[in-house]
Amino acid sequence: MKISTKGRYALRLMLDLAINNTGEYIPIKRIAERQEISEKYLEQIITQISRAGFVRSVRGSQGGYQLANPPEAYTVGMILRLMEGELSPVACLDEPGSCDRADRCVTVDIWRQIKDAVENVVDNITLADLVKSYHEKGNCEYFI
Amino acid sequence: MKISTKGRYALRLMLDLAINNTGEYIPIKRIAERQEISEKYLEQIITQISRAGFVRSVRGSQGGYQLANPPEAYTVGMILRLMEGELSPVACLDEPGSCDRADRCVTVDIWRQIKDAVENVVDNITLADLVKSYHEKGNCEYFI
DNA sequence: AGCTAATCATATCGAAATGATATGATTTAA
DNA sequence: TTAAATCATATCATTTCGATATGATTAGCT
Numbered sequence: 165m166k167i168s169t170k171g172r173y174a175l176r177l178m179l180d181l182a183i184n185n186t187g188e189y190i191p192i193k194r195i196a197e198r199q200e201i202s203e204k205y206l207e208q209i210i211t212q213i214s215r216a217g218f219v220r221s222v223r224g225s226q227g228g229y230q231l232a233n234p235p236e237a238y239t240v241g242m243i244l245r246l247m248e249g250e251l252s253p254v255a256c257l258d259e260p261g262s263c264d265r266a267d268r269c270v271t272v273d274i275w276r277q278i279k280d281a282v283e284n285v286v287d288n289i290t291l292a293d294l295v296k297s298y299h300e301k302g303n304c305e306y307f308i
Numbered sequence: 309m310k311i312s313t314k315g316r317y318a319l320r321l322m323l324d325l326a327i328n329n330t331g332e333y334i335p336i337k338r339i340a341e342r343q344e345i346s347e348k349y350l351e352q353i354i355t356q357i358s359r360a361g362f363v364r365s366v367r368g369s370q371g372g373y374q375l376a377n378p379p380e381a382y383t384v385g386m387i388l389r390l391m392e393g394e395l396s397p398v399a400c401l402d403e404p405g406s407c408d409r410a411d412r413c414v415t416v417d418i419w420r421q422i423k424d425a426v427e428n429v430v431d432n433i434t435l436a437d438l439v440k441s442y443h444e445k446g447n448c449e450y451f452i
Numbered sequence: 453a454g455c456t457a458a459t460c461a462t463a464t465c466g467a468a469a470t471g472a473t474a475t476g477a478t479t480t481a482a
Numbered sequence: 483t484t485a486a487a488t489c490a491t492a493t494c495a496t497t498t499c500g501a502t503a504t505g506a507t508t509a510g511c512t
Contacts (some may be wrong), residue, residue, distance in 0.1 A: 204502060224509025226509080
């Protein structure tokens with residue numbers, strides 16, 4: 165029942181962009197430094213994020229990334245799903261017909277409830293909420 | 309965010325024992341047949357369950373397993389935790405001091421909420437509840 | 453024009469976890 | 483004594499995870 169580093173790193177990456185959402189383009193290198201995550205690994209992650217249209221990029225010198233929309237527009241769920249796929253504890257919830265026991269299965273109700281509970285959390289927290297609690301914790305842009 | 313087959317199989321195994329909770333000892337072979345799960349794989353799983361004291365076993369011919377306590381005594385959470393460990397989406401929730409960013413981390417609150425939400429589901433469903441919905445679905449002991 | 457800093461695109465890799473299977477010892481009712 | 487069962491380990495193939503490596507492409511700056 166673990167969330168992969170890709171999902172967690174993607175969230176921190178997006179949060180970093182949200183906190184430093186000044187209009188300038190931020191290179192991956194800066195984010196890697198602040199977040200203490202491998203630059204190359206972050207590159208892979210932001211490529212996926214970029215293809216989904218969550219960020220804008222500018223290539224070449226002085227280039228980098230910025231959020232395509234305001235922090236309010238991104239829920240934690242959107243970001244996690246992008247990296248992890250559906251937030252289901254079992255595959256059969258997302259692949260109808262994948263299990264021929266489905267009609268008489270009583271455990272599927274549990275998995276459904278777990279999925280709903282998880283989604284209820286992550287779909288109701290936005291990057292803006294996280295930026296807010298980031299500052300409430302006494303953090304500043306230069307100390308993340 | 310997946311639950312492993314060990315966790316899911318363990319739940320089905322315990323549910324099978326709960327449904328067939330007649331006082332007789334049930335051999336793994338029967339459960340493997342009914343659940344269409346590898347007998348040898350189930351053996352590994354029930355060994356863990358047995359060591360935790362969740363079931364009683366009798367060796368030798370005519371032997372098998374039965375629940376050590378009534379179905380009401382087992383929550384889904386107890387069974388899943390036995391096979392999966394803590395139901396946390398991240399390790400840092402269970403290993404204090406494992407992350408030196410913990411004090412200024414804003415994402416840990418999300419993981420905490422997810423863990424709580426999941427636990428709220430699995431700790432409030434017992435095997436007895438599952439047996440009940442099993443029969444409500446029109447199933448019988450010979451068709452699981 | 454050329455240098456440098458950046459994104460973009462794949463390929464590769466080691467380690468760990470997953471989901472089993474294999475082998476065989478031990479126990480016990482019939 | 484035999485057959486059926488639990489108990490105990492070892493092994494194995496595949497996938498996933500988390501990352502590194504290599505190099506091409508783009509574009510601002512001097």
